[in-house]
Amino acid sequence: MIDDTRCEKALRYLANTDEEAAMLKANVDRTEIKAKAMKAACFLTLSGTIAEREAQSLTNDSVRQAYEAHFKAIQDFQSVANRRALQVLVVDCWRTIQANRRTGNV
Numbered sequence: 001m002i003d004d005t006r007c008e009k010a011l012r013y014l015a016n017t018d019e020e021a022a023m024l025k026a027n028v029d030r031t032e033i034k035a036k037a038m039k040a041a042c043f044l045t046l047s048g049t050i051a052e053r054e055a056q057s058l059t060n061d062s063v064r065q066a067y068e069a070h071f072k073a074i075q076d077f078q079s080v081a082n083r084r085a086l087q088v089l090v091v092d093c094w095r096t097i098q099a100n101r102r103t104g105n106v
Contacts, residue, residue, distance in 0.1 A: 007094035010087035017080055024077035031073045035066035 042057040057063055 002090055002094045002097060004094075007091055010090040010094075013087050014084060014091075017084060021077070021080050021084060024073070024080055027073045028070070028077050031066070031070035035063065035070045038066045039063045 039057050039060075042060045042063050043053050046053040046056050048056070
């Protein structure tokens with residue numbers, strides 16, 4: 001059963017992680033742009049067919065590291081986003097329980 005204390009804890013977590021979630025989402029966007037820019041810059045310096053240049057740019061160490069940073073940023077953001085989604089569910093369940101109590105269903 002979800003009590004008032006648990007709901008309050010969920011609401012506090014949501015309130016305290018708004019800015020963190022926004023910063024992590026911005027970092028996802030930032031690292032994606034950086035990785036794509038590095039790939040494009042590498043692509044322009046290579047020679048060969050388009051397919052060869054594409055393959056070589058994707059296997060470049062600095063480009064791979066940029067994409068790894070991007071994937072880490074996604075992981076960090078999703079971790080907080082998932083915890084926030086769970087807290088929203090807790091609040092929704094609490095609200096349902098409260099509504100049922102008011103109507104005499106519990």
